[in-house]
Amino acid sequence: MINLQNLIRTNIRELISCAETKAEENVRDSQHIMLDANENPYNKPFNRYPSDDQIELKEELAKLKGVRTNEIFLSNGSTEAIDMCYRIFCQPKVDNVVAIEPTCELYKHFARLNDIEYRSVLLDEEFQLNATELLKACDKHTKLVWLCSPNTPSGNLLNVEEVEKVLKGFDGIVIIDEAYADFTRLQTFRERISEFPNIIVLNTFSKAWASAAIRLGVVYAQEAIISIFNKVSSPYHISQLTQEQGLDALKHRYDIEDWIKILLLERKRMILAFESLACCEKVYPSNANFFLAKMKDAQSVYDYLCKKGIHVRECSNVSLCGNCLRITIGSKAENAEILGILRYYKPTK
Numbered sequence: 001m002i003n004l005q006n007l008i009r010t011n012i013r014e015l016i017s018c019a020e021t022k023a024e025e026n027v028r029d030s031q032h033i034m035l036d037a038n039e040n041p042y043n044k045p046f047n048r049y050p051s052d053d054q055i056e057l058k059e060e061l062a063k064l065k066g067v068r069t070n071e072i073f074l075s076n077g078s079t080e081a082i083d084m085c086y087r088i089f090c091q092p093k094v095d096n097v098v099a100i101e102p103t104c105e106l107y108k109h110f111a112r113l114n115d116i117e118y119r120s121v122l123l124d125e126e127f128q129l130n131a132t133e134l135l136k137a138c139d140k141h142t143k144l145v146w147l148c149s150p151n152t153p154s155g156n157l158l159n160v161e162e163v164e165k166v167l168k169g170f171d172g173i174v175i176i177d178e179a180y181a182d183f184t185r186l187q188t189f190r191e192r193i194s195e196f197p198n199i200i201v202l203n204t205f206s207k208a209w210a211s212a213a214i215r216l217g218v219v220y221a222q223e224a225i226i227s228i229f230n231k232v233s234s235p236y237h238i239s240q241l242t243q244e245q246g247l248d249a250l251k252h253r254y255d256i257e258d259w260i261k262i263l264l265l266e267r268k269r270m271i272l273a274f275e276s277l278a279c280c281e282k283v284y285p286s287n288a289n290f291f292l293a294k295m296k297d298a299q300s301v302y303d304y305l306c307k308k309g310i311h312v313r314e315c316s317n318v319s320l321c322g323n324c325l326r327i328t329i330g331s332k333a334e335n336a337e338i339l340g341i342l343r344y345y346k347p348t349k
């Protein structure tokens with residue numbers, strides 16, 4: 001059993017208890033005369049502050065994902081949600097977090113930014129999690145565990161039983177970043193939030209939903225956790241334009257499903273092609289819209305591609321990823337282009 005109140009930072013706990021005593025704000029309506037927020041009456045429809053509870057967008061998402069609106073918090077990209085997890089739960093210089101390694105670099109970045117000790121636990125050679133090893137790295141000051149599935153830069157899903165062991169064996173918050181989950185048909189932890197009072201699942205509109213420009217992330221958790229996010233979030237942090245575009249994306253979700261289908265077919269084609277390249281040693285299995293390829297000389301291939309105006313991610317500095325490139329699945333034309341160019345690559349050594 002987790003004790004949510006004890007997990008929250010002291011200053012946040014105090015802030016929340018003040019917020020609770022505040023009177024319910026009057027609901028504003030565009031039919032009313034609104035002279036309370038120092039807005040400008042001109043330049044409609046951009047003159048007003050946007051909806052602060054983003055209820056329309058949450059209702060659409062709730063319908064689609066089979067959760068309640070009070071189990072959703074929207075963030076300015078999931079990047080903002082990652083930062084908020086630190087600010088809500090972690091006392092600088094006192095608390096620590098434990099994360100898998102390698103994984104998304106944002107978790108470490110925001111640990112540094114918030115002055116929180118970041119402990120990483122190496123995955124195995126197949127980028128799999130060992131729950132017992134991870135739990136050994138936790139102590140009484142560990143507030144958060146960071147998991148990412150499908151993970152980056154490896155592309156694989158974490159073993160479900162190991163993730164469950166972490167969720168059950170750790171009495172702090174377990175964050176599962178499912179930014180790439182829409183690229184897999186397997187069950188996600190987002191669908192299981194009612195089972196785990198200590199789970200936070202992160203989703204984003206930036207990847208499968210093809211809307212990175214609007215900066216929209218989604219946090220799914222039980223109501224007790226979501227209500228904390230609501231109380232500490234910056235006012236009006238989701239712009240009107242983002243809310244409208246987010247709703248629009250949800251209305252066009254059949255297009256998005258088509259895009260995902262094409263990207264998955266392209267991923268299969270790209271991986272087969274890479275496996276047959278002389279400069280490629282192996283490709284790791286992927287459940288995302290990218291794949292990790294171990295090359296004979298990653299730096300040389302990377303430089304060659306750069307000269308041809310093609311950007312991929314060089315991962316040699318990442319744990320367990322020596323000589324690896326991470327390649328995003330692009331459009332059919334872009335994928336054909338990189339494959340064509342790589343056929344002319346000549347090793348420099």
Ligand SMILES: *Cc1c(COP(=O)(O)O)cnc(C)c1O
Nearest residue numbers: 077078079104177179204206217
């Ligand atoms: C892209 C990505 C993010 C950041 O998503 P935004 O919503 O664009 O901020 C977070 N986590 C992972 C694993 C990602 O790949």
